[in-house]
Amino acid sequence: MLFLLAAKGMLRNLFRSVLTLLGVAIAILAFTFLRTTIEAWYAGVDAASQDRLATRHKVSITLPMPRAYFEKVKDRVTGITAVTYANWVGAVDPKDERAFFANFAVDGETYFETYDEVVIPPGQLAEWRTDPTGCIVGEALAGQKGWKVGDRITLRGTIYPGDLQLTVRGIYGTKRKTFDKSTLFFHWKYLNEIADASRKDQIGFLGIRVADASQGPAIARAVDELFANSDTETLTESERAFNLSFLSMFSTVLKALDVVSVVILCIMGLILANTIAMGVRERTHEYGVLRAIGFQPRHLALLVGGEGLVMGIAGGVVGVAASLVVVNAFGKWLEDNFGQFFPYYSMSTTSVFLGLGLAAIIGLVASLVPAWSAARLEVVQALRRL
Amino acid sequence: MADPIVELRAVEKTFTRGRQPVKVLDGLDLTVEAGSFEALMGPSGSGKSTLLNLIAGLDRPTAGTLRVAGEDLGRLSEGGLADWRARNIGFVFQAFNLIPVLTAAQNVELPLVLSPLSTAQRKQHVATALRIVGLADRMDHLPRQLSGGQEQRVAIARAIATDPKIIVADEPTGDLDRHSAEEILGLFAKLNDELGKTIFMVTHDPLAAERAKVVRRMDKGKLLVA
Numbered sequence: 302m303l304f305l306l307a308a309k310g311m312l313r314n315l316f317r318s319v320l321t322l323l324g325v326a327i328a329i330l331a332f333t334f335l336r337t338t339i340e341a342w343y344a345g346v347d348a349a350s351q352d353r354l355a356t357r358h359k360v361s362i363t364l365p366m367p368r369a370y371f372e373k374v375k376d377r378v379t380g381i382t383a384v385t386y387a388n389w390v391g392a393v394d395p396k397d398e399r400a401f402f403a404n405f406a407v408d409g410e411t412y413f414e415t416y417d418e419v420v421i422p423p424g425q426l427a428e429w430r431t432d433p434t435g436c437i438v439g440e441a442l443a444g445q446k447g448w449k450v451g452d453r454i455t456l457r458g459t460i461y462p463g464d465l466q467l468t469v470r471g472i473y474g475t476k477r478k479t480f481d482k483s484t485l486f487f488h489w490k491y492l493n494e495i496a497d498a499s500r501k502d503q504i505g506f507l508g509i510r511v512a513d514a515s516q517g518p519a520i521a522r523a524v525d526e527l528f529a530n531s532d533t534e535t536l537t538e539s540e541r542a543f544n545l546s547f548l549s550m551f552s553t554v555l556k557a558l559d560v561v562s563v564v565i566l567c568i569m570g571l572i573l574a575n576t577i578a579m580g581v582r583e584r585t586h587e588y589g590v591l592r593a594i595g596f597q598p599r600h601l602a603l604l605v606g607g608e609g610l611v612m613g614i615a616g617g618v619v620g621v622a623a624s625l626v627v628v629n630a631f632g633k634w635l636e637d638n639f640g641q642f643f644p645y646y647s648m649s650t651t652s653v654f655l656g657l658g659l660a661a662i663i664g665l666v667a668s669l670v671p672a673w674s675a676a677r678l679e680v681v682q683a684l685r686r687l
Numbered sequence: 688m689a690d691p692i693v694e695l696r697a698v699e700k701t702f703t704r705g706r707q708p709v710k711v712l713d714g715l716d717l718t719v720e721a722g723s724f725e726a727l728m729g730p731s732g733s734g735k736s737t738l739l740n741l742i743a744g745l746d747r748p749t750a751g752t753l754r755v756a757g758e759d760l761g762r763l764s765e766g767g768l769a770d771w772r773a774r775n776i777g778f779v780f781q782a783f784n785l786i787p788v789l790t791a792a793q794n795v796e797l798p799l800v801l802s803p804l805s806t807a808q809r810k811q812h813v814a815t816a817l818r819i820v821g822l823a824d825r826m827d828h829l830p831r832q833l834s835g836g837q838e839q840r841v842a843i844a845r846a847i848a849t850d851p852k853i854i855v856a857d858e859p860t861g862d863l864d865r866h867s868a869e870e871i872l873g874l875f876a877k878l879n880d881e882l883g884k885t886i887f888m889v890t891h892d893p894l895a896a897e898r899a900k901v902v903r904r905m906d907k908g909k910l911l912v913a
Contacts, residue, residue, distance in 0.1 A: 302793070302800040309788035590784045593745055594798045594845070595773025597766055680745045684780075 303600065307607035310580065318612070321576045325616020325660060326623060328569035333624040333648060333656040335562040339555055340652065341635070341643040342548065344479040352514040353415070354521050355543035356507040359534040362546055365503035366533050368493075371408075373527055374507060380520050383510040385411035388492060388503070392456035392465055394446070402442050404456065404485040405505075406492035415508045418476040425450065425471030433491055435470035441637045442483035443472045456485075463495050481644040482636070509537070566663060574667035577609050581671040588675055589683025598676035605672035606665060613664015617657045624648060624656065692852060692885050693719035693742055698751035700737050700908075711737045713908040715751070721852070724879040724886045726899035733905040735889045736857055742887060743855045744772045756852045773801045777846030777884075781858035783838040785830040791817065791841045792826035798849050816844035820874060836867025843874055847884070854878065856888040860895050872898040 311318050356374070358364035371386045387407040394400060409430050413419050421429075421437060429435040438448055448454060448469050456465040467487055475482055493501060511520050521537035528535045538546070548555075581588070588601050625648060632646035700712040711734045719725055719742075729735050740746040741753055744760050753760045756775040763771055778784075785794045792813050799809045817823050820840040830838050839859060846854050856875070860868035872895055878884045879900075888899060896902045904911040 302796065305793070306786070306789070313788055586784070587786055590778075590780070590786070591797070592769065593743070593772065593778050595769050595801050595849075597769050681740050684745075684784075 303604055304607060307604050307611060310584065310604070310608055311611060314580070317576065317579075321573060321612060322616045322619065324572055325569055325613060325663065326620035328565050328663075329617050329620025329656045329660050330623045330627065331565045332562045332659065333621060333652050334627060335558050335565075336652045336655065337624070337628050337632075337646065337648045338643070339558055340649055341632075341646040342551070342555060344643075344645045349539065349541035349544055350418075350510075351539075352511050352517070353540040354509040354511060354517055354524070354537050355540055356509065356521075356524055356535050356537040357505070357543065357546075359525075359536045362506070364533075365500070365505060366507075366535065368502045368504050370528065370533075370535070371504065371507060374509065374524055377527060378509075378520060378523050380512050380516050380523075381509055382512050383411060383415040383508075385415040385508045386489065386504040386506065387412060387508065388489060388505040389460075390456075390458070390465075390487075390492060391460045392458050395455060395457045395464075398457070402483050402485060403481065404487070406489040407486045409488050409490070412486065412508070415510050418480050420474045420476055421471045429470035432468060432470050433488055434465075434467055436467040436485055436487040437471040437473055438469055438485045439482040440472050440474050442485060443469070445483065445638060448472075458495075461492060461496055461500065465491070465495070478645040483639075506543070507537075508540075566659060570663045570667045573609065573612065573663060574670060577605065577612070577668050578671040578674070580608070581605055581675050585678065585683050588678055589680055589685075592678065592680040593684065598678075601678070602672040602676040605675045606668045609664040609668025609672070610661060611664070613660045613662070613667070614657070616664070617660025620660065621653055621656045625653075690721050691718045692721040692723075692756055693717065693887070694752075694754040695741070696752045698741065698748045698753060700734070700741065700746070701749045711908050712741075712748070715908070715910060717903075717910060719885065719887060721885055722879070722883050723901055724875065724899045725888065725901040725903060726896035727887070727889045727903050727905060728891065728893075728896050729905035734908040735905055738905070739855055739857055739887065739889050742853075743776050743778065744768050770801075773798060773849065775852050777843075777849070777851040777854040779839070779842050779846050779854060779856035779859045781861040783830070783835070783842045783862070785838055785841055785845075787830050790827050790829055791822060791833065791844075794830070794841055795826075795844045795848050798845060802849060812848050813844075816848040817841070819847065819878075820844045834867070835863050836870055839863060839867070839871050840874065843871070843878075847878065847882075851884075853885045853887060856886065856890075858890055858892075859888060860890065860892055868892070868895065 358366050368386065371384065374381070375384050385408050387405045390404045390406050392404050413421060413426065429437055443449070450469050450472060452469045454467050454469060456467065458465065465487065509520070509524070511517050517539060524537040525535050591601065628646065628648045635643045635646045695715055695717040698712055698715040699710065701708050701710045715738065727735050727738065737746070741748055742755055744755065747761065758771055760768065786797070795813045795816050796809055799812055804812065813826070814823065817826055820843050822837060822840050822844065825833060825837060830841070833841065860871055863871060875886050875888070876898055879886050888895070890896055
């Protein structure tokens with residue numbers, strides 16, 4: 302009966318209840334959407350290969366290392382099944398300089414053996430290997446730019462001066478959904494040819510595949526010991542840690558998203574509290590009647606709290622359902638256009654339950670003060686209020 | 688002579704308005720016999736409703752003792768008082784005070800929710816109460832679908848659903864036309880005569896007071912000698 306009364310109380314002012322419910326739903330939608338965005342950003346980290354290590358300059362990921370390190374690691378470190386190297390190039394499409402996409406100069410012989418989740422038709426891979434100015438592009442990037450195999454494209458250097466004249470020799474897909482499908486790879490040798498003297502024979506990082514993932518930490522130590530006390534010391538870490546250090550460049554943005562999602566929930570909590578308090582004020586006389594016929598203060602607190610809980614859960618269900626629709630519709634577009642940031646944009650089960658749980662908690666917390674006010678009403682005073 | 692069901696001794700009630708204490712009840716003594724039907728009359732501000740609230744356990748006296756339905760109300764906690772009201776008191780208000788979103792049957796069932804009765808037993812009590820007030824065919828109607836007289840009859844059904852010892856009524860005919868008022872007063876008389884309910888009614892209406900077996904008058908916080 303109390304539940305019935307709480308439910309009917311909510312429907313009493315249908316317009317206000319619908320607006321409040323929509324408010325909760327939109328807050329939950331915004332929250333789950335932002336959570337999904339953050340999770341998608343970290344998807345590459347979470348899906349990092351267990352048996353791969355990355356070696357970079359000990360001081361910063363942005364500082365280069367000598368290419369000779371590749372040979373030394375390959376020859377001297379045991380327990381390695383593949384090793385490769387690459388450089389972050391940071392070139393842009395002169396036709397649309399603001400449309401960012403990742404591009405790497407990689408070793409043609411070893412890169413795709415180490416990163417074997419990249420799937421390239423064998424014929425295209427062979428073609429690329431024989432073309433010094435050939436490049437491989439992700440299917441999302443190719444679709445976005447309208448590039449096809451055989452197209453000649455020009456990229457303008459930002460870190461490295463000058464233009465890169467490239468020919469598309471292959472289009473890659475991936476075995477893993479979380480791997481970015483909008484990156485461009487071309488030969489490191491080509492980059493090295495056009496680089497000025499200070500940047501020649503330099504690489505950005507080494508990718509190392511180990512035979513036994515449990516030996517990863519020992520192998521990482523062995524690699525770093527090779528270059529200890531040299532001018533360029535290294536830091537070798539798991540691929541997950543490496544990806545994290547790469548993402549740390551965007552940590553302020555991610556933190557801002559986190560804060561915004563919490564602020565949205567707090568604002569909604571306050572609005573909901575105000576709405577429930579309004580309802581309590583309007584029903585003070587009825588609460589007086591209930592108290593008169595024997596209802597205890599705790600019953601009124603339950604009634605008001607129940608109303609807040611029902612409102613929160615209902616808003617949460619609508620919000621999460623709307624999120625699923627929006628994330629599905631928007632996710633594909635994000636993957637195609639911002640694949641380097643969101644290689645796999647999908648709402649996790651954790652986000653669904655987090656959204657629902659937080660909606661229920663907001664409803665309960667928002668009703669705490671109104672419930673307390675209702676519980677401490679003096680019967681005679683309440684009956685006098687109309 | 689029947690046993691007393693209400694006994695007030697030297698009861699005082701003082702309110703504070705602003706910083707001024709206002710004595711509303713001034714050393715009141717009152718005995719109401721079980722099974723009586725009493726009307727309390729008096730001008731506005733004489734303390735009638737305050738006295739009714741004390742008898743019904745809605746308020747506490749500033750001084751004096753108050754024994755109703757065998758319980759010293761001064762000894763009960765707030766929660767204990769609420770339980771006591773649920774068991775012993777049936778309320779009838781001037782403005783009916785039905786919950787507008789609940790049907791007649793659901794309104795009558797409300798006080799029974801607090802009892803240990805099963806759902807089936809509650810339904811049975813509701814049906815009986817509505818039959819007594821002559822509204823068995825209106826149980827699924829919402830208050831706004833009923834006339835004023837019918838609403839007050841639902842309120843009376845709610846008041847008797849838990850089979851309380853005392854029914855307190857605050858201006859029960861105040862919002863009703865003459866015909867409906869007669870029906871309600873007839874119902875009170877029936878509850879008193881046939882079911883033996885003690886009825887304590889505050890009213891301004893002399894015609895309503897005429898239906899009571901005992902009429903008391905108050906002025907300036909004191910009961911006048913009949």
